[in-house]
Amino acid sequence: MGNTIKPNTLAKNPESPKRHDHYSDRTLRSILSSVRSIALVGASTQWRRPSYYAMKYLQRKGYKVYPINPLRAGQEVLGEVIHPRICEVPSSIDMVDIFRNSEAALDISKEVIANKDDKGTQVLWMQLGVRNDTAAKLAEEAGLTVIMNRCPKIEFARLSGELGWYGINSKIITSKRLRGPHHD
Amino acid sequence: MINRPKILNKGIEKHDEHPDESHGIETLSVHAGARVDPATGSRSTPIYQTTSFVFDDSEHAAELFNLQTFGYIYSRISNPTVSVLEERIAALEGGRGAVAAATGHAAQFLTAATLLEQGDAFISSSNLYGGSITQFGTSFPKLGWTCHFVDGTDPHSFEAAMNKNVKFIFCESLANPGSVICDLEPLSDIAHRHGVPLIVDNTLATPYLCRPIDWGADLVIHSATKFIGGHGNTMGGVTVESGRFDWFQNDKFPGLTKPDDAYHGITFAETFGDFGFTMKMRSVALRDFGPTMAATAAWNLLQGVETLPLRMERHCSNALAVAEYLNAHPKIGWVSYAGLRTSPYFELGKKYLRKGAGAVFTFGLTGGYEAGKNLVNSVELFSHLANVGDTRSLIIHPASTTHRQLTEEQKIAAGAGPDVIRVSIGIETLDDIIADLKQALTNT
Incomplete structure (x- = not known):
C-alpha cells in the first residue's frame, strides 16, 4: 500500500476526546503481554518500509503476525502469506494493528468490528501517526480496547528498556529489575 | 471452528485519562535512564568498558545493522553506560531522546551535520561562547555552511536575517560570558514561522534553571563538561531532541524526510517518528564522524549529574x-x-x-x-x-x-x-x- 505515515502531522481535531492522548504504561504493558496474534493491516513486502520493520520486530518478540494487504494478497513477507482481508485469516486475531492513514482507519475498524466475534479480537491498535476518533468510538462501543497514534514496536521497546539503549527517554523510573512485556 | 484460547485473562485496564505523574527534577537527576543491571542486579550503573557487543546469530546482526531491532553493536555508535547518560539528560530537559558526544563542540558539530547540506545556512546569536563563534564563523564555512551572526538580544534581527537557505536558529539560553539571557519564546515563534527548528545551547542555565523545550526549543545542546558533570574532570556533550518538530512540513530537511543513501534508503523521520533526528544523528553523523563519548566519561558525568x-x-x-x-x-x-x-x-x-x-x-x-x-x-x-x-x-x-x-x-x-x-x-x-x-x- 506504501502509505507514508508522517508522525507529528496528525490532524488536530479540537473535539478529539482527550483520553486518547495518553495511555498508561500499565495499560500498554497489559495489552502487549496478553496479545499473541496480530493482524498487521498495511503490510509491505519492501524491507525498508516501517511496517516491515514493525512486523519483523514483533515476530522476533514472539508474536504471530498475519500480514494484510489486498494489493499484495498471496505474496509472502517474512515467512507469512499476505491475506487480502482480516476475515480471510484462518485463525484467531487478538489484535489488529492498522498501518494505514487516519482516514482509511475507519473502514478497517468497521471490518474489525464485523469480524471481532469470529476472530476473538479484543484490541484495535492504530499506528503512530494514525488517529481516527470516530473509528475509536465505534470500536469501543463494540467492546474493543483502542490504542491510537502509537507503535507497538516502539512501546514494546520502551517498556522493556530497549529504547533507552538509543538514548530515547522511556519515562520509566524504577529500582526494580526492568522486565519487558513478554508472555508469561 | 477456530480454536480460540482465552488469552486476555488478565484483562485490559481502562485507559488512564491523565498522564502518569512525572517525577521531580531531583528524582530524575538521580534515576532517569538508569536500570538495575539485568545481568547482575548492580544498582550503580556499570562502566561497560567494551568496544563491541556479541550478536546472537547472523540474522540478529543483520537486524541490528538494519536498525530493525534495538541493541548495541559497537561503542562508537552506542554504549550501555553512555546511553544511561543520554536518557537522563533527555529526561531532565523534557525531551524525546538524546545523543552524547565526546565534547559539547562535537555535539554541536554533529547536530549541524545532521541538519545542514552544503550551501545551507543558519542564524545565530552573537552572544555565544567564543569557541562556538569560531566553530560557526571559521570552521563551518569550510564545509559549505554559513552562519549569519545577529544581535542575540533583539529578536527582530533574527527575522531580518532569515532567507530560504536558513535551516535553524541558534542561541544560548544564558549566554557565556556576560549573563545575557535570550528571549526564547519570540525566537521560537520566528523559527517556526519559517519552518525551521530553534536550537538552544543550555549549558550555563542547565535544565535545573531552564528547560528550553518548555519555551519552544526543538533541540537543546549541552557542554556536559560544565554544570552537568560539574566537577571539572570530564569532557562531554549532549544533543536533546524535543520530538515536537515536524520535519515533513517543508522540503528543507531531506536528510530526515527522504530515503537516506547513508543508511540504505531509510527515511529517518518516517521510520522513527518523533525521535527520527536522534536516530539520524547517532546512526549517520556519530557513526561517520566518530567523536564518541567514552564509557568512563559517561560514568563520571552520571556521578556529577546526580547532584x-x-x-x-x-x-x-x-x-x-x-x-x-x-x-x-x-x-x-x-x-x-x-x-x-x-x-x-x-x-x-x-x-x-x-x-x-x-x-x-x-x-x-x-x-x-x-x-x-x-x-x-x-x-x-x-x-x-x-x-x-x-x-x-x-x-x-x-x-x-x-x-x-x-x-x-x-x-x-x-x-x-x-x-x-x-x-x-x-x-x-x-x-x-x-x-x-x-x-x-x-x-x-
Whole structure:
C-alpha cells in the first residue's frame, strides 16, 4: 500500500476526546503481554518500509503476525502469506494493528468490528501517526480496547528498556529489575 | 471452528485519562535512564568498558545493522553506560531522546551535520561562547555552511536575517560570558514561522534553571563538561531532541524526510517518528564522524549529574551574593549578572530562570585591562583557568583566552571586551570566596 505515515502531522481535531492522548504504561504493558496474534493491516513486502520493520520486530518478540494487504494478497513477507482481508485469516486475531492513514482507519475498524466475534479480537491498535476518533468510538462501543497514534514496536521497546539503549527517554523510573512485556 | 484460547485473562485496564505523574527534577537527576543491571542486579550503573557487543546469530546482526531491532553493536555508535547518560539528560530537559558526544563542540558539530547540506545556512546569536563563534564563523564555512551572526538580544534581527537557505536558529539560553539571557519564546515563534527548528545551547542555565523545550526549543545542546558533570574532570556533550518538530512540513530537511543513501534508503523521520533526528544523528553523523563519548566519561558525568539540583542551588546563591559584593565595591566599574536588579536581563531572568541566574558572570574593574590582569594574578582560592561550571570558583580574562581568536568588534559584541573578567562561582563557603576577592582587590 506504501502509505507514508508522517508522525507529528496528525490532524488536530479540537473535539478529539482527550483520553486518547495518553495511555498508561500499565495499560500498554497489559495489552502487549496478553496479545499473541496480530493482524498487521498495511503490510509491505519492501524491507525498508516501517511496517516491515514493525512486523519483523514483533515476530522476533514472539508474536504471530498475519500480514494484510489486498494489493499484495498471496505474496509472502517474512515467512507469512499476505491475506487480502482480516476475515480471510484462518485463525484467531487478538489484535489488529492498522498501518494505514487516519482516514482509511475507519473502514478497517468497521471490518474489525464485523469480524471481532469470529476472530476473538479484543484490541484495535492504530499506528503512530494514525488517529481516527470516530473509528475509536465505534470500536469501543463494540467492546474493543483502542490504542491510537502509537507503535507497538516502539512501546514494546520502551517498556522493556530497549529504547533507552538509543538514548530515547522511556519515562520509566524504577529500582526494580526492568522486565519487558513478554508472555508469561 | 477456530480454536480460540482465552488469552486476555488478565484483562485490559481502562485507559488512564491523565498522564502518569512525572517525577521531580531531583528524582530524575538521580534515576532517569538508569536500570538495575539485568545481568547482575548492580544498582550503580556499570562502566561497560567494551568496544563491541556479541550478536546472537547472523540474522540478529543483520537486524541490528538494519536498525530493525534495538541493541548495541559497537561503542562508537552506542554504549550501555553512555546511553544511561543520554536518557537522563533527555529526561531532565523534557525531551524525546538524546545523543552524547565526546565534547559539547562535537555535539554541536554533529547536530549541524545532521541538519545542514552544503550551501545551507543558519542564524545565530552573537552572544555565544567564543569557541562556538569560531566553530560557526571559521570552521563551518569550510564545509559549505554559513552562519549569519545577529544581535542575540533583539529578536527582530533574527527575522531580518532569515532567507530560504536558513535551516535553524541558534542561541544560548544564558549566554557565556556576560549573563545575557535570550528571549526564547519570540525566537521560537520566528523559527517556526519559517519552518525551521530553534536550537538552544543550555549549558550555563542547565535544565535545573531552564528547560528550553518548555519555551519552544526543538533541540537543546549541552557542554556536559560544565554544570552537568560539574566537577571539572570530564569532557562531554549532549544533543536533546524535543520530538515536537515536524520535519515533513517543508522540503528543507531531506536528510530526515527522504530515503537516506547513508543508511540504505531509510527515511529517518518516517521510520522513527518523533525521535527520527536522534536516530539520524547517532546512526549517520556519530557513526561517520566518530567523536564518541567514552564509557568512563559517561560514568563520571552520571556521578556529577546526580547532584545537579543541589549544586545549582548553591552555585546560584553564592553567585548572587558575590555579584552583590562586587557591585558595591569601589574598584569595580560594572557587574553583568542577570540576578542583579540593575541588569537589563533581570526581567527575562525572572521569566526563564526562576530558580536563579546561574553562576557565570562578568565584571569590569575601574582600573581597566591592567587592573583586571592584576586581579586574576592575585586571587588565591579562585583558579585561573579556561572552564566554567566547576565546583571550584574560577576566574579568567576572556579577551586574552577563551575569546582570543575573535576580532575586537566580535569580542565586544560577545561581551568579552578588553576590561572584562569572567568568573564561575563555585560551591565553596561563601565567606571564603568573598574574602579571596577582597584580598585580591586590595592588592589590585
